[in-house]
Amino acid sequence: DAGITQSPRHKVTETGTPVTLRCHQTENHRYMYWYRQDPGHGLRLIHYSYGVKDTDKGEVSDGYSVSRSKTEDFLLTLESATSSQTSVYFCAISSEGNQPQHFGDGTRLSIL
Amino acid sequence: QKEVEQNSGPLSVPEGAIASLNCTYSDRGSQSFFWYRQYSGKSPELIMSIYSNGDKEDGRFTAQLNKASQYVSLLIRDSQPSDSATYLCAVKPNFNKFYFGSGTKLNVKP
Numbered sequence: 001d002a003g004i005t006q007s008p009r010h011k012v013t014e015t016g017t018p019v020t021l022r023c024h025q026t027e028n029h030r031y032m033y034w035y036r037q038d039p040g041h042g043l044r045l046i047h048y049s050y051g052v053k054d055t056d057k058g059e060v061s062d063g064y065s066v067s068r069s070k071t072e073d074f075l076l077t078l079e080s081a082t083s084s085q086t087s088v089y090f091c092a093i094s095s096e097g098n099q100p101q102h103f104g105d106g107t108r109l110s111i112l
Numbered sequence: 113q114k115e116v117e118q119n120s121g122p123l124s125v126p127e128g129a130i131a132s133l134n135c136t137y138s139d140r141g142s143q144s145f146f147w148y149r150q151y152s153g154k155s156p157e158l159i160m161s162i163y164s165n166g167d168k169e170d171g172r173f174t175a176q177l178n179k180a181s182q183y184v185s186l187l188i189r190d191s192q193p194s195d196s197a198t199y200l201c202a203v204k205p206n207f208n209k210f211y212f213g214s215g216t217k218l219n220v221k222p
Contacts, residue, residue, distance in 0.1 A: 031208055033210075040214075041214070042212055042214035045210075048208065099144075103155040105154075106155050
């Protein structure tokens, strides 16, 4: 199994609070991704990174920011959480070329 | 138009039958294609990769790719109840982006 660890695995918080989710990899892969998955919408890309300090927006980036200060860590921050950001969040990694993505176990985030 | 289209299902097949899952994509230049299986409450798990036209077999799974018609399919032979899951088709048109279909839910009835 790909060495991907997401933390926390579950979190319940209140509207307006900041939230940071962490993705840690041990594969030394260049590319890291954050998705959210909601019923009826499938996997939607939030942000991705193609190297240390190199990030780009996905299709649903509003309200989210990311940082990657080390190859192995990719952080997703909700600056001021809203109920619409209640979701399951998956981190994924990929290496160069035509290689697939591998996913972490996910974080279930509930915002009340 | 979505980048990757899948029938959401559910697709119901009896145990032992062949399950056929289909996917179409819009970027004609795409070169890499993947099938993932996702059990309820779990993360997507890679089951097949295919890069060339034709069939690729791995155990009970066969992936089929037709770039001219822009479709990818997954056949599951001798379907088992444990195959009941949502199957996601993914297309990689370039080296850093992936596009996922919304998934087809498969139910295999004992």
